[in-house]
Amino acid sequence: TETLLKVENLKKYFPIKKGIAVQRYVGDLKAVDGVSFEIRRGETLGLVGESGCGKSTIGRVILRLLEPSKGKVIFEGKVLNELSHEEMRQMRSQMQMIFQDSYASLNPRMRVGDIIAEPILIQGVSSRAEREKRVCKILDVVGLSPYHGARYPHEFSGGQRQRIGIARALALNPKLIICDEPVSALDLSIQAQLINLLEDLQKEYHLTYLFIAHDLSVVKHISDRVAVMYLGKIAELANSEELYKNPQHPYTIALLSAIPVPDPTVKKDRIILKGDVPSPVNPPSGCRFHTRCPKVQSICKEQDPNFRDIGNDHFVACHLV
Ligand code: SF4
Ligand code: MG
Numbered sequence: 311t312e313t314l315l316k317v318e319n320l321k322k323y324f325p326i327k328k329g330i331a332v333q334r335y336v337g338d339l340k341a342v343d344g345v346s347f348e349i350r351r352g353e354t355l356g357l358v359g360e361s362g363c364g365k366s367t368i369g370r371v372i373l374r375l376l377e378p379s380k381g382k383v384i385f386e387g388k389v390l391n392e393l394s395h396e397e398m399r400q401m402r403s404q405m406q407m408i409f410q411d412s413y414a415s416l417n418p419r420m421r422v423g424d425i426i427a428e429p430i431l432i433q434g435v436s437s438r439a440e441r442e443k444r445v446c447k448i449l450d451v452v453g454l455s456p457y458h459g460a461r462y463p464h465e466f467s468g469g470q471r472q473r474i475g476i477a478r479a480l481a482l483n484p485k486l487i488i489c490d491e492p493v494s495a496l497d498l499s500i501q502a503q504l505i506n507l508l509e510d511l512q513k514e515y516h517l518t519y520l521f522i523a524h525d526l527s528v529v530k531h532i533s534d535r536v537a538v539m540y541l542g543k544i545a546e547l548a549n550s551e552e553l554y555k556n557p558q559h560p561y562t563i564a565l566l567s568a569i570p571v572p573d574p575t576v577k578k579d580r581i582i583l584k585g586d587v588p589s590p591v592n593p594p595s596g597c598r599f600h601t602r603c604p605k606v607q608s609i610c611k612e613q614d615p616n617f618r619d620i621g622n623d624h625f626v627a628c629h630l631v
Contacts (some may be wrong), residue, residue: 314351314518315372315486319344320381326591340590341367343542344381346617349486351524354519356529358565360587364513365522369488372520373405374398385486403433406479410491412471416463422474423449423459424628429481444481451514452477453507465521469500473507480511488520493528507534526562527569530554535623538562541598542590544617548624558626560605597629605630 323338336567342364349355350570357365370376372383374390383390385401393401409415418427426448435441448568452473463471470494479487489508493501509532511517523529529536530550537547546559557563564581571578583602588594594601600610609629617627 311350311353313348314386315349315520316371316382316384317368318346318382319369320346320368320383321379322364322371322376323357323379333569337591340593342371342378342544343590343593345539345542345544346381347537347544347547349515349518349520350534351485351518352512352516353534354521354532356533356536357520357522357539358526358529358536359524361524362590363539364542364590365524365539366490369407369522372488373402379611397483403429403482405486405488406482406483406484407488407490408472408475408479408492410494412468413463413476416471416478418463420462421459422454422461422463422466425463425474426459426477426481429478448477448480451480451511468496469504472496472504476504476507476511480515483515484517486518486520488522490522491524494524501528508532521526526554526565540564540590541543541587541593541600543627544625545599545628546624546626548622552622552624556624558620558624558631559599559628560603560630561599564604597627 320342321344322342323340326336326339327337329331338601339454345368357368359365364484367376373380378391385405390398390401423445426445430441430444445459449456449458454470454473454477463474475492493504496504508519512519521529521532526536533550535547535549536553538545538559540561546557548554553562554566556567564583567578567581581604585602588601596612597603597610597615600606603610607629613629615627615629619625620631
């Protein structure tokens, strides 16, 4: 399969300043610290990790809402970080984002129809009738009605607002949609409906998704491959079936142990990780997971394990594997 987007040794550091009268630089928050992966055309890549692990930052750097500190984002062979503003503006229509908080991401003073029409207008569709036709079509595609276009975001439920966010993302016929925890705030039944909708849209419009979540159970059914992140790095990446059946990294194994199994005769022991996630300002030496790893060895404190291909399209960063 063909690569749509590639991320190469991506780093995003945020400088931290302290002091009241005089601000002084005290270090960097290493949100993303050397991450490489590809997203293949037509697939859904799940990106999973606890809050603060850097997964949303990766989404924002890909869309160039944030500039990377180091590394590259390559979309269809073009290095995005080298494009001019004008080139990037054209590129942006091909990459859209759906946010977790639909309330904050939809302008409360705009009618839904105008929210969806705005990107179409910016891309140069000047005929009002043509824009209205497209808006009606998109509302229908996401399971809303044309008359919803005349209403305001607060008149909708959380699940419906997420449909509006999806409609806005679809308005420009994007190739890639970054879904940043789009269902995390919703009830389970609504989550399932939206995930089904995203899957249908993917088939119909040949979309590629980067699906960000904090929980492995959410991405299980929608993802073709899954990457597990811990403290700014990817610990493990494999196709979904392989990852859920044959996890190799102790962190993935611990996360999977927390997912309840539907079959009550299968006994599963939950692995409770000790301690909290360390600060991304001063990440642990060697393997970043060593302060919490149930399998830690002495080498783990000194050497950062390489992210290695162990065959069968499966990558792991662990000295024991
Ligand atoms: Fe655990 Fe060591 Fe593997 Fe890190 S490298 S996950 S500390 S066993
Ligand atoms: Mg987030």
